[in-house]
Amino acid sequence: MPSLSDLKETALYVDDVDVAVRFYCDVLGLAVLIQDQRFCALDVNGRHVLLLFLRGASCETTTLPGGTIPPHDGSGPIHAGFAIEDADFPAWESLLAKNGVAVLSHVNWPRGGRSLYFRDPDGHLLELLTPGVWVTY
Amino acid sequence: MPSLSDLKETALYVDDVDVAVRFYCDVLGLAVLIQDQRFCALDVNGRHVLLLFLRGASCETTTLPGGTIPPHDGSGPIHAGFAIEDADFPAWESLLAKNGVAVLSHVNWPRGGRSLYFRDPDGHLLELLTPGVWVTY
Numbered sequence: 001m002p003s004l005s006d007l008k009e010t011a012l013y014v015d016d017v018d019v020a021v022r023f024y025c026d027v028l029g030l031a032v033l034i035q036d037q038r039f040c041a042l043d044v045n046g047r048h049v050l051l052l053f054l055r056g057a058s059c060e061t062t063t064l065p066g067g068t069i070p071p072h073d074g075s076g077p078i079h080a081g082f083a084i085e086d087a088d089f090p091a092w093e094s095l096l097a098k099n100g101v102a103v104l105s106h107v108n109w110p111r112g113g114r115s116l117y118f119r120d121p122d123g124h125l126l127e128l129l130t131p132g133v134w135v136t137y
Numbered sequence: 138m139p140s141l142s143d144l145k146e147t148a149l150y151v152d153d154v155d156v157a158v159r160f161y162c163d164v165l166g167l168a169v170l171i172q173d174q175r176f177c178a179l180d181v182n183g184r185h186v187l188l189l190f191l192r193g194a195s196c197e198t199t200t201l202p203g204g205t206i207p208p209h210d211g212s213g214p215i216h217a218g219f220a221i222e223d224a225d226f227p228a229w230e231s232l233l234a235k236n237g238v239a240v241l242s243h244v245n246w247p248r249g250g251r252s253l254y255f256r257d258p259d260g261h262l263l264e265l266l267t268p269g270v271w272v273t274y
Contacts, residue, residue: 002225007185009218048144067244072262074213081146088139107204
């Protein structure tokens with residue numbers, strides 16, 4: 001049986017791609033891989049691709065030169081969690097404060113990891129989590 | 138400035154956690170890390186944590202011994218993409234067919250990677266993608 005190597009692409013659906021891109025790049029330090037009217041793909045440390053789709057713009061099949069992508073879309077303030085180094089935890093708290101991003105809560109996990117939670121411009125619930133949250137991380 | 142190491146947790150919101158878990162474990166081969174009435178966390182090859190939340194069950198603050206998690210929820214058939222080895226592409230097509238999962242489309246990407254698309258029991262649009270889809274992958 002084949003096995004999945006990783007989960008490589010995570011999608012968030014946003015009301016204004018430019019606003020979201022500014023937040024993810026200027027505040028969280030991500031870099032744009034590709035951007036058009038419909039979506040933006042952001043690089044997360046060469047390991048993951050965060051896709052920001054304009055809400056409602058992918059409800060029809062997307063036709064590309066190499067094939068088609070079936071419809072997809074989403075709403076609601078969904079959750080995504082970014083890995084950070086524990087040593088950077090205070091620096092992230094300072095950086096979010098400096099950018100006017102409110103930290104909504106913290107969690108100390110049984111395995112020793114810790115998390116903080118905040119929201120992106122669309123209300124998505126983002127988490128920064130250090131090693132020690134999961135048995136695998 | 139600190140930097141994000143990875144995107145580690147991806148969330149999907151589902152109508153029946155048990156049904157979704159059976160699909161992700163029995164068909165896609167993922168393993169349960171933790172499961173309760175509200176959600177299930179699945180391991181993706183030790184690299185990523187896929188969170189399946191019961192839709193509507195996280196709309197209030199979740200209180201844990203170590204802190205609180207603010208509300209989150211989602212609807213709509215959102216997208217997520219799993220990394221696979223190119224050599225396993227035919228095996229994945231066979232496995233999906235054997236499990237009655239329809240492959241909806243394929244894409245051949247300019248960099249040489251290829252993808253196939255299908256849906257999970259909640260209609261989420263899943264992709265299996267080989268290396269060569271992104272400049273980073």
